[in-house]
Amino acid sequence: MPWDISRSCCCRASLCRKSSHRALHKLSMRYGPLMSLQLGSSLPTVVVSSARMAREIMKTHDLDFSSRPSLLCQQKLSYGGTGMAFAPYGDFWREIRKICVVELFSTKRMQSFRFIREEEIFQLVKSISQQSANSSDPIIKLSEMVFALTNNIICRIAFGKKFLHEGSKKCLLLNETQDLLATTTFTDYFPSVRWVFDIVTGLHGRLQRNFCDLDLFYNQIIEEHLHHNRTKKPEKEDITDILLQMQQDQSTSFHVEMDHIKALFMNFLIGGTDTSSATVIWAMTEVIKKPIVMKKTQDELRSLIGNKGHVDEDDLNQLHYLKCVVKETLRLHLPGPLLVSRETINHCKIDGYDIYPKTQVIVNAWAIGMDPEIWKNPEEFIPERFIDGSVDFKGQHFEFIPFGAGRRICPGIYLGVVAVELTLANLLYSFNWELPDGMRKEDIDMVGQNGLTMHKKIPLRLLATTYI
Numbered sequence: 001m002p003w004d005i006s007r008s009c010c011c012r013a014s015l016c017r018k019s020s021h022r023a024l025h026k027l028s029m030r031y032g033p034l035m036s037l038q039l040g041s042s043l044p045t046v047v048v049s050s051a052r053m054a055r056e057i058m059k060t061h062d063l064d065f066s067s068r069p070s071l072l073c074q075q076k077l078s079y080g081g082t083g084m085a086f087a088p089y090g091d092f093w094r095e096i097r098k099i100c101v102v103e104l105f106s107t108k109r110m111q112s113f114r115f116i117r118e119e120e121i122f123q124l125v126k127s128i129s130q131q132s133a134n135s136s137d138p139i140i141k142l143s144e145m146v147f148a149l150t151n152n153i154i155c156r157i158a159f160g161k162k163f164l165h166e167g168s169k170k171c172l173l174l175n176e177t178q179d180l181l182a183t184t185t186f187t188d189y190f191p192s193v194r195w196v197f198d199i200v201t202g203l204h205g206r207l208q209r210n211f212c213d214l215d216l217f218y219n220q221i222i223e224e225h226l227h228h229n230r231t232k233k234p235e236k237e238d239i240t241d242i243l244l245q246m247q248q249d250q251s252t253s254f255h256v257e258m259d260h261i262k263a264l265f266m267n268f269l270i271g272g273t274d275t276s277s278a279t280v281i282w283a284m285t286e287v288i289k290k291p292i293v294m295k296k297t298q299d300e301l302r303s304l305i306g307n308k309g310h311v312d313e314d315d316l317n318q319l320h321y322l323k324c325v326v327k328e329t330l331r332l333h334l335p336g337p338l339l340v341s342r343e344t345i346n347h348c349k350i351d352g353y354d355i356y357p358k359t360q361v362i363v364n365a366w367a368i369g370m371d372p373e374i375w376k377n378p379e380e381f382i383p384e385r386f387i388d389g390s391v392d393f394k395g396q397h398f399e400f401i402p403f404g405a406g407r408r409i410c411p412g413i414y415l416g417v418v419a420v421e422l423t424l425a426n427l428l429y430s431f432n433w434e435l436p437d438g439m440r441k442e443d444i445d446m447v448g449q450n451g452l453t454m455h456k457k458i459p460l461r462l463l464a465t466t467y468i
């Protein structure tokens with residue numbers, strides 16, 4: 001029998017990744033930590049919401065669960081699943097992941113981009129200082145500024161330049177991409193009716209437009225790299241240089257096509273920009289709500305850094321409390337509450353239940369981070385719970401998996417974490433922060449904006465006073 005529904009919920013609800021992780025949590029409280037749903041006519045789905053089940057899926061049976069479902073928007077925007085994030089499990093994904101991990105995401109390579117991170121964060125601190133001194137408009141639009149920062153860092157690392165002048169236009173383009181990537185279409189639910197409903201609802205047009213705009217942007221970057229006779233020292237190479245070089249050398253076990261490179265661009269832009277900026281903003285929101293945590297973090301920073309004027313990457317290892325603040329933020333506000341869905345490639349049995357090939361698997365990592373049997377007072381922001389350092393996010397502790405685990409674990413952990421820690425450290429070291437006049441901490445809205453990455457819905461606005 002394909003679905004044992006004795007302990008599972010089997011509904012035909014139109015549920016997609018954009019529906020709330022909280023709603024799924026409520027359902028799984030009722031139906032158990034392994035819940036099956038039949039979405040539309042063709043999307044059998046299992047929702048996992050306990051650390052024990054996550055370990056089964058991402059460790060014991062990791063290989064069986066290591067593919068991605070073929071969802072229309074994700075496939076289109078990743079050139080038919082030819083990047084890393086949305087590629088089905090198989091030879092292609094294994095090869096591209098190996099190349100990326102060795103050539104692009106290695107610690108050595110990521111350290112070579114350290115100057116970019118430090119320059120951009122220095123610029124951010126400078127802009128905030130100037131703005132805070134402007135008595136006619138001292139309110140800092142922190143959400144927008146931090147998004148621009150992480151976007152600049154990723155664009156300089158990936159493409160060798162930033163696109164500041166196109167800031168708002170590009171932001172809209174990426175927001176739309178995010179939204180589409182998190183959308184499950186009628187075509188995914190009911191493949192037999194194909195595009196009909198998606199054309200009627202306008203989704204087809206949106207997807208096509210977004211794809212064309214991004215493609216144009218990628219083509220410009222590739223053109224610039226190919227035709228501007230860029231002779232660069234290896235230490236100044238960006239990710240596009242490295243990928244184009246691989247293509248020319250044919251040094252890889254398969255031929256790297258332009259579409260593969262473009263799909264990887266999308267993985268970098270979406271994987272790298274939004275996740276880190278959302279984490280910084282949630283961390284700032286939590287510390288402004290809990291002044292005692294803000295003070296403790298600032299005391300640690302200011303006693304370590306003294307009058308040096310800025311925090312650099314060498315300092316991060318000594319900032320133990322700051323690291324706990326980041327971990328606690330990733331527990332309560334992980335950017336991908338439902339991770340990135342997996343798909344089974346083989347039949348397997350979990351906890352006595354049959355799970356068949358081509359089943360979509362959603363891991364509700366947010367619900368796992370809120371499990372009261374694991375976390376005391378899970379709704380509260382308490383960085384001290386991580387103080388002994390025994391729980392980490394590198395995929396070994398299944399009660400805390402903001403980056404996923406197993407074969408598909410996020411390859412950008414180093415880059416993501418260092419960007420978040422360094423930004424937060426400099427913001428809290430360089431400034432004292434307050435809420436704008438008349439606003440109380442109880443007024444801060446904690447609602448998240450659903451999408452592939454969960455942002456704070458209402459942008460964060462604060463007042464800053466320069467400390468040093």
Ligand code: HEM
Pocket residue numbers: 084085086097267268269271272273275276279334335336339340341402403404405406407408409410411412413415416417420
């Ligand atoms: C705070 C920062 C970040 C968080 C929380 C995060 C989270 C995640 C999660 C949950 C997954 C899915 C893992 C799974 O299926 O088990 C993932 C995959 C991925 N992430 Fe990240 N990520 C972050 C930063 C980055 C950065 C900076 C990059 C690149 C520039 C990146 C690139 C990717 C890619 C390419 C994948 C797909 C891997 C695959 O399917 O093989 N991420 N990330």
